[in-house]
Amino acid sequence: MFRRRLLAAVACLTALTAALTGCGAVGAKPADLQIYSARHYDLEGAFGQFTEETGITVEFISGGDAELLERLKAEGEDSPADVFMTVDAGNLWNAARQNELAKLDSAVLNDAVPQDLRDPQGRWYGLAMRARTITYNPTKVDVAEFDQAETYAGLTDPKWKGRLCMRDATSSYTQSLVASLIDLYGREKALEIAKGWVANEVQIMSNDVLLLDALDAGTCHVGINNHYYLARKIAEKPEFNVKLFWASQAGAGTHVNISGAGLVEGSDNAEDAQKLIEWLATKGQNAFVDANREFPVNPAAQPEAIIAGFGEFKRMPLNADAYGDLNAAAVDLLAEAGYK
Known part of the structure; x- marks a missing residue:
């Protein structure tokens, strides 16, 4: 765990913003969750809201889908990542196929995300469509x-x-x-x-x-x-x-296609990572999708006004x-x- 958190502190240098992630002065406590994200659409608002509501801090390492997946594989059990977030269902499928994502047993996610927009084994879940x-x-x-x-x-x-x-x-x-x-x-x-x-x-x-x-x-x-x-x-x-x-x-x-996320195999903060993914699929759906005007995957969430106007x-x-x-x-x- 020490090495994972040490890597996380180093990775803080490439996170999106110090204010959001909690990366500040040298020696500052690393964030609770590290997300490897190939999704680049207005992340700050949704995850800032998640932190405000839960007290769980988040930091991001951004990159391309293939780049981040290769990084996960290279780091192995020493990876600081807790959540892998990417665009395109094929990329999620590929990460699961390469055993980089852990299975989640979540009734919350199974209720919130339609069956064809999630992995049958619970290794990834669609969050934006x-x-x-x-x-x-x-x-x-x-x-x-x-x-x-x-x-x-x-x-x-x-x-x-x-x-x-x-x-x-x-x-x-x-x-x-x-x-x-x-x-x-x-x-x-x-x-x-x-x-x-x-x-x-x-x-x-x-x-x-x-x-x-x-x-x-x-x-x-x-x-x-x-x-x-x-x-x-x-x-x-x-x-x-x-x-x-x-x-x-x-x-x-x-x-249709999706952006989605899964729990990284070997995460040392799986509980909070699951809370984040569940929040994004439920209470945080609109915060996550509206800024980019994507459709929520959760049928209980309403699309923002312009795309709702498409019918x-x-x-x-x-x-x-x-x-x-x-x-x-x-x-x-x-x-x-x-x-x-």
């Missing part, structure tokens, strides 16, 4: 043009040629969407879909913000975005000329095993289709 769906310029597109049952596949229709914008093949958003299509349709049809996007001269964008700006300008007519990027744009500019369409409502539903939607059931296990297949499929 994002929908990757259709966005469009309403002066260029009539919603009657969209395939109501298979909207993602429907973008292969030649009528969308030269009108379509999407994210690059290296984006985890693109890879998870394609992995879900492989899981839903099988590889052959998923490959046909990706080839259809390419045949329609899809314009590739490096991020969702640029994609939305292109839609607003009319450079693209239709795209695929995470819902919260549009919500942010609307918050900044209510007259922003882009609307959202919930994909595949007459079919499998809209593709209710049927979501595609999330299959974390597929998102993780089929990620490499999705990358290969995109390359074979000529999707850049």
Whole structure:
């Protein structure tokens, strides 16, 4: 334990803020919980509220998903981490598969988080949900043009040629969407879909913000975005000329993904770590998701006003095993289709 806490004190140097984490002068007591977090959205408010309510102090080590997972593996039992927090269900699946996450037996979490948004063995739990769906310029597109049952596949229709914008093949958003299509349709049809996007001269964008700006300008007519990027744009500019369409409502539903967390195997403060994850899934749900305008995973929590205005939607059931296990297949499929 001494070595873990010594490492934690050193790690304090890279934490987000001294005020939040309790890292201050040399010799200061390290925080109660160390979180390795690949999630970078407005963490201070939610975790500051958790500390105020519980007295449990928190510090963060931030980094990329793969980087932090490799760090956990390298540190082994000497890791100072108590909680691993990441984006994308495939990353959570991968951390559990590599035995870096411990099983939690929590009726609170099982009640708060829908079954497909948590690990069956209790090694990770979804905490925030994002929908990757259709966005469009309403002066260029009539919603009657969209395939109501298979909207993602429907973008292969030649009528969308030269009108379509999407994210690059290296984006985890693109890879998870394609992995879900492989899981839903099988590889052959998923490959046909990706080839259809390419045949329609899809314009590739490096991020969702640029994609939305292109839609607003009319450079693209239709795209695929995470819902919260549009919500942010609307918050900044209510007259922003882009609307959202919930994909595949007459079919499998809209593709969703999650950010989530799990207890690190070997944590020496498992009790407080469980309290934190339970708080984030219940009392702290809105504090955790609202600032980034994500959807709460807990059905009892209400979404913030702008995304509530998008209306209710049927979501595609999330299959974390597929998102993780089929990620490499999705990358290969995109390359074979000529999707850049």
